[in-house]
Amino acid sequence: MPYASRKHVKRLDPRGPLVFDARALGPGSVRTEERAVPAPADLRVELVSIPEGADLHLHVQLEGVAEGTLVTATASAPLSGECARCLGPVTSATKVRLQELFAYEAPDAGADADGYVQDGDLLDLEPALRDALVLDLPLAPLCSGDCPGLCVECGVRLADAGAGHGHAQPGAEPPPWPARDGPTPAGAPVPELRKER
Numbered sequence: 676m677p678y679a680s681r682k683h684v685k686r687l688d689p690r691g692p693l694v695f696d697a698r699a700l701g702p703g704s705v706r707t708e709e710r711a712v713p714a715p716a717d718l719r720v721e722l723v724s725i726p727e728g729a730d731l732h733l734h735v736q737l738e739g740v741a742e743g744t745l746v747t748a749t750a751s752a753p754l755s756g757e758c759a760r761c762l763g764p765v766t767s768a769t770k771v772r773l774q775e776l777f778a779y780e781a782p783d784a785g786a787d788a789d790g791y792v793q794d795g796d797l798l799d800l801e802p803a804l805r806d807a808l809v810l811d812l813p814l815a816p817l818c819s820g821d822c823p824g825l826c827v828e829c830g831v832r833l834a835d836a837g838a839g840h841g842h843a844q845p846g847a848e849p850p851p852w853p854a855r856d857g858p859t860p861a862g863a864p865v866p867e868l869r870k871e872r
């Protein structure tokens with residue numbers, strides 16, 4: 676490793692797809708950039724992800740402020756995953772907006788525990804973008820807003836099976852609650868237990 680791994684000191688590659696150059700941005704000056712970059716890996720939650728390498732579209736505004744650079748960005752990307760109800764494929768898209776201050780490198784690196792720091796003129800949008808995108812991923816994605824899910828009897832996708840799908844009930848219905856040991860609905864008489872003689 677050519678560089679000591681001191682906290683907050685990470686030399687950025689100016690050609691990195693999510694590295695932006697804030698050079699010549701004095702306080703009050705603004706520059707915007709549009710980029711389409713391949714989505715980095717591991718943008719995922721349990722059931723849905725932004726596929727690695729998918730087109731991630733960025734609109735980034737860099738604004739010079741006294742403390743550093745204020746970044747306002749919107750990012751949009753495709754999503755692919757699994758429906759939380761029927762396990763069918765889900766494809767959709769996400770769009771997030773984020774705003775973060777990238778401060779000039781603090782003279783005492785230990786003082787600034789959180790917040791983003793510029794590396795000279797460069798700033799790496801990836802961690803902020805990753806947080807914003809992953810936080811926005813749906814935990815329970817649905818293939819359609821009214822997905823009826825799976826049949827509890829046979830497991831077929833109800834959306835495929837049609838409205839008439841059903842199963843004849845074999846035998847009598849089970850009692851609404853266990854006669855003795857289970858919880859009794861409030862207000863219902865509690866069956867008395869016979870004492871053994």
Ligand SMILES: [Zn+2]
Pocket residue numbers: 758759760761762763817818819822823824
């Ligand atoms: Zn579904």
Ligand SMILES: [Zn+2]
Pocket residue numbers: 826827828829830831840841842
């Ligand atoms: Zn069924």
